[in-house]
């Protein structure tokens with residue numbers, strides 16, 4: 289088993305606020321939030337799929353020795369996957385990583401269209417699928433396509449947890465930072481709810497933005 293993971297600074301994908309608060313401190317807070325919001329004490333008895341995983345949850349789980357059954361991370365940024373597949377996967381069978389070459393204007397402009405994908409790049413079904421700060425950088429078309437693909441990866445009694453920028457004043461969608469595509473992708477709440485339902489999910493809870501947990505608004509969903 290791997291005991292310590294040192295991540296090169298250029299692979300971190302979090303904001304300056306998160307960096308200042310600490311990757312592992314915020315990682316621990318968010319792992320607890322995901323586990324508790326989806327009805328679990330921790331990650332000790334569940335198979336977790338983290339889409340847009342970055343490096344933070346892996347670093348936190350390894351360095352803080354967090355209980356874990358299994359963790360699968362999907363990323364569109366190839367160097368992150370190369371690093372985790374080399375430094376973590378061969379040393380601890382609980383961790384697996386997959387590269388997914390899909391398009392994102394901010395993170396992977398050369399990638400393929402998510403809507404053309406037949407499946408997520410992973411096998412099997414998961415107890416919890418989580419996405420922290422990923423829908424915050426997705427177009428509505430990509431959000432719907434991703435929600436539909438993930439619907440095929442959840443266990444019958446599994447749960448989906450994801451954060452998003454929600455603005456109740458907004459009817460549809462607004463890419464808010466001019467000149468920086470998808471840096472802040474805002475959704476009207478009813479519009480996001482309609483995408484979630486269209487993709488075959490039922491909303492269990494909608495939760496306010498929580499600065500103390502370093503998270504935007506977040507949804508917990510079950511398969512409909």
Ligand SMILES: C[S@@+](CC[C@H](N)C(=O)[O-])C[C@H]1O[C@@H](n2cnc3c(N)ncnc32)[C@H](O)[C@@H]1O
Pocket residue numbers: 301302339340341342343344345362363364365388390392395402419420421422425434
């Ligand atoms: C702000 S970072 C958050 C990383 C991690 N979830 C965390 O909270 O530390 C967003 C990540 O999502 C990844 N990403 C964006 N769109 C994606 C997609 N469609 N599928 C998988 N990963 C995606 C980006 O490459 C980036 O690493």
